[in-house]
Amino acid sequence: MKKIIVILLLIQTLNLFSQSNxxxxxxxxxxxVLMDQGFKSLSTKLKMTLKNRNGQTxxxxxxxxxxxxxxxxxxxxxxxxxxxxxxxxxTLTYTHKIGPDDQWLFLPAVNRVKRISSSNKSGPFxxxxxxxxxxxxxxxxxxxxxxxxxxxxxxxxxxxxxDEKSGYSKRVVYYNSKKNYRVEKVEFYDRKGDHLKTLRYExxxxxxxxxxxxxxxxxxxxxxxxxxxxxxxxxxFDVNFSRDDFTQEALKKAGN
Amino acid sequence: MTKYKxxxxxxxxxxxxxxxxxxxxxxxxxxxxxxxxxxxxxxxQGQEDFFPSYSLTPKFNIKFNDNNIIFRGFFRxxxxxxxxxxxLREFYYQTSISQYDFSIGYHQVFWGVVESNNLVDIINQNxxxxxxxxxxxxxxxxxxxTYSSKNTGIFSFFLMPFHxxxxxxxxKARFRFPxxxxxxxxxxxxxxxxxxxxxxxxxxxxxDIVDIGLSYFxxxxxxxxxxxxxxxxxxxxxxxxxxxxxxTFETFLFKFEGIKRTADLQSxxxxxxxxxxxxxxxNGNGLDIxxxxxxxxxxxGALAVNSLQNDVFIGTRFNWNDFSGTSLLVGLLSDxxxxxxxxxCDFSRRFKEVYKINLExxxxxxxxxxxxLLPFFINDHFFKIExxxxx
Numbered sequence: 001m002k003k004i005i006v007i008l009l010l011i012q013t014l015n016l017f018s019q020s021n022x023x024x025x026x027x028x029x030x031x032x033v034l035m036d037q038g039f040k041s042l043s044t045k046l047k048m049t050l051k052n053r054n055g056q057t058x059x060x061x062x063x064x065x066x067x068x069x070x071x072x073x074x075x076x077x078x079x080x081x082x083x084x085x086x087x088x089x090x091t092l093t094y095t096h097k098i099g100p101d102d103q104w105l106f107l108p109a110v111n112r113v114k115r116i117s118s119s120n121k122s123g124p125f126x127x128x129x130x131x132x133x134x135x136x137x138x139x140x141x142x143x144x145x146x147x148x149x150x151x152x153x154x155x156x157x158x159x160x161x162x163d164e165k166s167g168y169s170k171r172v173v174y175y176n177s178k179k180n181y182r183v184e185k186v187e188f189y190d191r192k193g194d195h196l197k198t199l200r201y202e203x204x205x206x207x208x209x210x211x212x213x214x215x216x217x218x219x220x221x222x223x224x225x226x227x228x229x230x231x232x233x234x235x236x237f238d239v240n241f242s243r244d245d246f247t248q249e250a251l252k253k254a255g256n
Numbered sequence: 257m258t259k260y261k262x263x264x265x266x267x268x269x270x271x272x273x274x275x276x277x278x279x280x281x282x283x284x285x286x287x288x289x290x291x292x293x294x295x296x297x298x299x300x301q302g303q304e305d306f307f308p309s310y311s312l313t314p315k316f317n318i319k320f321n322d323n324n325i326i327f328r329g330f331f332r333x334x335x336x337x338x339x340x341x342x343x344l345r346e347f348y349y350q351t352s353i354s355q356y357d358f359s360i361g362y363h364q365v366f367w368g369v370v371e372s373n374n375l376v377d378i379i380n381q382n383x384x385x386x387x388x389x390x391x392x393x394x395x396x397x398x399x400x401x402t403y404s405s406k407n408t409g410i411f412s413f414f415l416m417p418f419h420x421x422x423x424x425x426x427x428k429a430r431f432r433f434p435x436x437x438x439x440x441x442x443x444x445x446x447x448x449x450x451x452x453x454x455x456x457x458x459x460x461x462x463x464d465i466v467d468i469g470l471s472y473f474x475x476x477x478x479x480x481x482x483x484x485x486x487x488x489x490x491x492x493x494x495x496x497x498x499x500x501x502x503x504t505f506e507t508f509l510f511k512f513e514g515i516k517r518t519a520d521l522q523s524x525x526x527x528x529x530x531x532x533x534x535x536x537x538x539n540g541n542g543l544d545i546x547x548x549x550x551x552x553x554x555x556x557g558a559l560a561v562n563s564l565q566n567d568v569f570i571g572t573r574f575n576w577n578d579f580s581g582t583s584l585l586v587g588l589l590s591d592x593x594x595x596x597x598x599x600x601c602d603f604s605r606r607f608k609e610v611y612k613i614n615l616e617x618x619x620x621x622x623x624x625x626x627x628x629l630l631p632f633f634i635n636d637h638f639f640k641i642e643x644x645x646x647x
Binding site for chain 1: 324326350355405406407506534537542609
């Protein structure tokens with residue numbers, strides 16, 4: 001009888017312990033999101049460099065426009081400038097905190113705007129090591145969390161995707177608690193639980209005395225040895241977009 | 257007074273400075289070499305089998321503040337003199353004031369949601385010599401006024417002062433009739449000199465998973481009415497209502513396009529219903545496989561100019577999402593009522609960043625003699641290879 005009580009107590013405490021780790025994990029992720037709130041509008045340019053196993057590289061140039069939303073997910077426009085055969089191709093996305101995002105694609109050769117399914121989470125973005133979900137806006141509601149450990153200034157949290165279509169079983173996220181909880185490293189684990197990719201953020205700058213942004217994202221695929229590097233430039237937090245800058249008409253204009 | 261003038265000059269100088277600060281010029285050119293080979297003997301005298309050809313697509317845009325000038329030209333040289341042609345695909349000026357947008361010039365306008373038969377798409381004339389069944393369209397001169405809002409959608413008004421006629425292939429070309437027709441073969445219903453201007457309106461918006469477009473067109477039809485017995489044809493005065501609809505259920509898309517076209521001689525209803533399902537990342541390496549099935553119906557029956565009066569299109573699209581943007585579309589178009597069937601295949605892939613290869617294959621498995629125009633093309637199966645370089 002005593003033994004049973006001890007075991008029950010033990011389970012109870014373990015349970016409490018894990019519960020509090022989940023709560024702590026969520027709080028850290030939430031802190032990171034809250035600290036980054038209020039940037040309102042942002043436009044950047046980016047260069048994507050794809051490296052294959054043999055070290056051959058290929059470059060793509062893109063532009064990105066974001067309008068922050070508080071109630072629901074952010075709006076974004078991505079415009080492709082190279083490769084030249086797809087120049088002017090652009091996407092418009094209304095991210096949702098819950099449920100699939102709304103997404104449109106503009107094809108300049110035929111001047112056509114197409115509503116596309118946003119449920120392709122795990123597929124690669126333009127042949128890169130980034131999947132669509134890696135580049136989607138980081139909404140808190142898209143994961144459940146668990147605090148794992150604390151190493152120096154880093155708080156390490158595991159994030160488990162809510163969406164079954166995600167290509168990951170978990171992401172291990174390194175938050176820097178001394179720098180507004182900015183994310184400096186993410187490890188991705190595939191559906192089988194194997195370590196698939198690692199994303200490192202480098203060359204941070206502080207904008208508007210509040211928002212940390214990395215100029216360089218390095219995504220390394222451990223299973224294929226391929227790598228993709230994103231280099232951001234021309235950060236502009238003063239663009240002052242409105243919701244009407246994110247219509248299908250605006251999408252067409254962005255691509256033309 | 258002088259002070260006022262100085263202020264004005266200063267203001268102008270400041271304005272010019274602003275313009276030059278936001279001035280942006282960008283230009284590109286695409287050069288393509290194309291070979292088309294028709295592997296059956298021709299149906300009519302003078303037609304040839306092998307068509308080497310090249311085309312140029314120069315492009316530039318000038319942006320200053322909220323003003324744009326867009327230019328996209330097209331030139332092709334071909335064995336067929338009619339296919340040797342030049343066109344202003346786009347050349348327009350556009351200016352915006354907040355949500356209002358005005359533009360004037362040559363435009364390419366696309367409406368619709370389906371893949372095999374875009375019924376609602378009516379602004380531009382088809383570039384029939386460029387691709388008899390393809391997506392190429394002639395630039396349409398027009399002025400356009402648009403109001404767009406995230407909450408109420410996009411309202412567009414079009415005024416088109418000139419109508420563009422279909423260009424028919426020349427003597428050496430395939431996809432022609434027994435006699436070589438010239439542009440003036442098809443007359444207008446209304447006297448040429450009193451040509452009525454064309455007008456169009458469209459509203460499109462989205463609600464959650466629903467994308468909807470309502471359109472209206474009034475003026476000279478783009479599609480001629482053919483008289484099968486006299487083989488005479490003319491562009492009728494029409495008015496057309498169109499509806500296009502897409503429901504996006506995650507990987508499953510439902511599509512609809514319907515039109516009601518009214519003319520003195522011929523009024524009809526036509527529709528396309530389609531389903532599209534995509535399997536994402538099939539091989540764990542990014543391969544998407546999309547399955548498309550679309551059913552076209554047209555009241556005109558055998559008189560439907562595009563012969564899609566009771567037809568099913570079944571297609572599979574492979575998208576590798578790789579380094580080279582490799583894609584393949586395989587399709588089968590079958591007539592339910594008549595015994596006609598055609599197979600098509602389209603492959604493209606980029607290489608060395610600035611080159612692109614495009615392969616196309618079309619084969620008529622059978623053409624029913626009761627069809628309106630298709631029997632003339634019964635021997636026009638072809639294989640095409642196109643190599644493009646981008647500068």
